[in-house]
Amino acid sequence: MRRGARAALGLTLGLMPFGLVVGMTGDARGLSLLEILLMSGLVFAGTSQLVALELWADPAPILAASLACLVINLRMAPMGVALAPVFDRLHGIRLWGSLAVLVDNAFALTVAEMRAGRRDAGFLVGASLCMWCNWMVMCTIGHSFGAALRLPPGHPLFFASVAALMSILVPIWRGRSDLLPWLVAAVLALLVHGIGLGAPWPVLAGALGGAAAGAARDLLQAASRPAAR
Incomplete structure (x- = not known):
């Protein structure tokens, strides 16, 4: 602590x-x-x-x-x-x-x-x-x-x-592997803000969208490992 x-x-x-x-x-x-x-x-x-x-x-x-x-x-x-x-x-x-x-x-x-x-x-x-x-x-x-x-x-x-x-x-x-979820979060937040939706929707859209993109990336990476062996 x-x-x-x-x-x-x-x-x-x-x-x-x-x-x-x-x-x-x-x-x-x-x-x-x-x-x-x-x-x-x-x-x-x-x-x-x-x-x-x-x-x-x-x-x-x-x-x-x-x-x-x-x-x-x-x-x-x-x-x-x-x-x-x-x-x-x-x-x-x-x-x-x-x-x-x-x-x-x-x-x-x-x-x-x-x-x-x-x-x-x-x-x-x-x-x-x-x-x-x-x-x-x-x-x-x-x-x-x-x-x-x-x-x-x-x-x-x-x-x-x-x-x-x-x-x-x-x-x-962590490098370029983090670029996709970060970009998805930023783009979604800006789009939601751009269409006129105020707080809290841009933050929520960016957070959930970035998390979903990161989870999808990790799943794809995990699925490709056995095939690589």
């Missing part, structure tokens, strides 16, 4: 502005500090939280916001499957607790660990908890000083979270 926390420390710095934005958006929508902390602590998924907050109104559209979070977080399903070798020895609260704190960045770091031959769920939990603590602190600051910290849309600071997400692609890149 300590090794996972150390590995995640650099990424948490890039995610700080993202947490500030969620806190500020919650303040602008009229949520109290306790409400935004409960949301951030239990949901712990920045993109789906922002989508839900964009839908927020009075009275609160609980069903619509919950559905938006569900749809955009469906990308976690193929992530959990990909991490099956890490989770196969876990049961009960250890399994479900590890899955509860799974996020994109911790997933990428853990995949890099798996490819290095290490399969310790403690690494994932340590990385995720480090990010969770940072997330809660940044959401608190963003909410508490929302008016003072408010930045115009497109401010360069907001690119920090995008840069952090892009940086996690580096350790999981």
Whole structure:
């Protein structure tokens, strides 16, 4: 867990502005500090939280916001499957607790660990908890000083979270064999966005399409091995 926390420390710095934005958006929508902390602590998924907050109104559209979070977080399903070798020895609260704190960045770091031959769920939990603590602190600051910290849309600071997400692609890149699923994910996300469907559909389409392309590639590779012998 300590090794996972150390590995995640650099990424948490890039995610700080993202947490500030969620806190500020919650303040602008009229949520109290306790409400935004409960949301951030239990949901712990920045993109789906922002989508839900964009839908927020009075009275609160609980069903619509919950559905938006569900749809955009469906990308976690193929992530959990990909991490099956890490989770196969876990049961009960250890399994479900590890899955509860799974996020994109911790997933990428853990995949890099798996490819290095290490399969310790403690690494994932340590990385995720480090990010969770940072997330809660940044959401608190963003909410508490929302008016003072408010930045115009497109401010360069907001690119920090995008840069952090892009940086996690580096350790999981395996060469040209990864090009097909990555391209499928990118093209599908851009197409869905281009036809006018907003969040969460581009993210979901890219995640599921890329996962399907990667699974098909692995099946074809596995089927060709006996024939090669």
